Amino acid sequence: MPSRPSVSQFFAIRAQWLVWLCALGGLTAPLSRALPTNHVPWLQWLVELAAHWQWVYATAGAAAMGLVAWMLRRRAAWWLAVPALVVAGSFVWQPATLPPAAEPDIANAKVLKVGTANLNLDTTDFTPLRQWLASADAPDVVFLQEFTELAQRALVDDAAIAARYPHRLAVPQPDPFGLAILSRHPLADARALQPRTDYDTLRLHATLLWQGQPVHLSALRPMPPLNSAYAQARDQALVDEALRLSQSGGLGVMAGDLNTTPWARGLWGAEQAQMRRAGPGVPTWPSAWGWLSVLPLDHVLASPGWQLVEAHTGPDLGSDHRPMVVRLVAQ
Incomplete structure (x- = not known):
């Protein structure tokens, strides 16, 4: 037996x-x-x-x-x-990232701090967001997704934040695809690109006037990969925006909840268009208990003219995503 x-x-x-x-x-x-x-x-x-x-x-x-x-x-x-x-x-095996900035050069370098955060369509309490934007650790330019009229009013009614971020391009929407760019520095050529097809989503373009040089910005939140058509539309949107920034010359930054991870096709297409990830694939979703995340869905991509000083997640904003914050220095 x-x-x-x-x-x-x-x-x-x-x-x-x-x-x-x-x-x-x-x-x-x-x-x-x-x-x-x-x-x-x-x-x-x-x-x-x-x-x-x-x-x-x-x-x-x-x-x-x-x-x-x-x-x-x-x-x-x-x-x-x-x-x-x-x-x-x-x-x-992930797409290339920006080269790290040399430590001796950081003290005298001009550093741009960029943040991106998905606010979550269901959020009604924006106190954590206001506290973050009013803090000393707040980014110089912030990309916001799932930006609603309620979020718009919360920021407009805060005089300290309005003074801190006087330059804005905001398109609130009742669906998960509203976007906003908040900046301490002037924005030029700001425009919103409405969706062209049922698979497309809103995009924001602007030029940041920073330290005497233009920085071309692209804000987007592509469709989540609910089916193969949405996934292909997402990947095409990433490639299109990466190509636009690389062809514009100079410095470029694109950021948002890109609904993809470093192991999928989308970010590899952006790399072929000469855009680099700012930092490693740090998990940002879901923000379970304010600290546990699994998938790196929120990204900052930058042109090769940048070097990376640091990258980390931001504070818990009460959303199902954690913010992503990077510090960039121009080469």
Whole structure:
């Protein structure tokens, strides 16, 4: 009569399965970028949805590998190197980021602090937002998404914030696609581009007059990838805006809740248009309990003329997203 497996064997077997499942999840990232969008688009879309969760695969995979290695400590566990390389390789294979600024140059450099925040359509209390914008840590220019009439009134009624950000381009909407740009520095050529198709969303363009030089801005929140058509429209919007900024010459910044992660196709298209991520893929959604996030959906992309001083998440604004804040210095 065969003997029953021990408790340790029970968990070891399931941990090994979890290791390989995480490796399979990791492979969805490069696979989603390799699959052609014009052939079986629904398959590419499904694979990409799985590719967004690389933080989960890396965390769960590392825990499972550690458990297996501990339980099999008396036997060879060399095979763990294969899934470990797959998970780690898929996780770190991301679009290029801005080069870090050299520390000796930062003190004398002119630094632009940029922030982006999705306010959440259902938010009614904007006290945390006002406190952040009135604080000493507030960015020089702020990109806001899911910007509503209620948010507009909350900021307009605050005299301190109105004085701090005298230059604005705001288009509040009752849907999740209202946008605003708040700036301490003058804005020129400010305009709102209304959606051209059912798959398109509002975009804001402006030129920031900063330190005697223009900085071309692009604010957007593309459609979330609810289906393959929305996902393709999102990726095309990112490429279009990246191309516009790169072709305008000089310095450029685009930011927002881009509804994509560094492992999917969209940000790779922006990289080909010479836009670089400002900082690593820091998780910003969901903002569970004000600190736990899984997916890096909120991004600041900048032209190659910038260097990165630092990047970090901002305070809890009562939204389901955490703000993303970066400090940039012109080369």
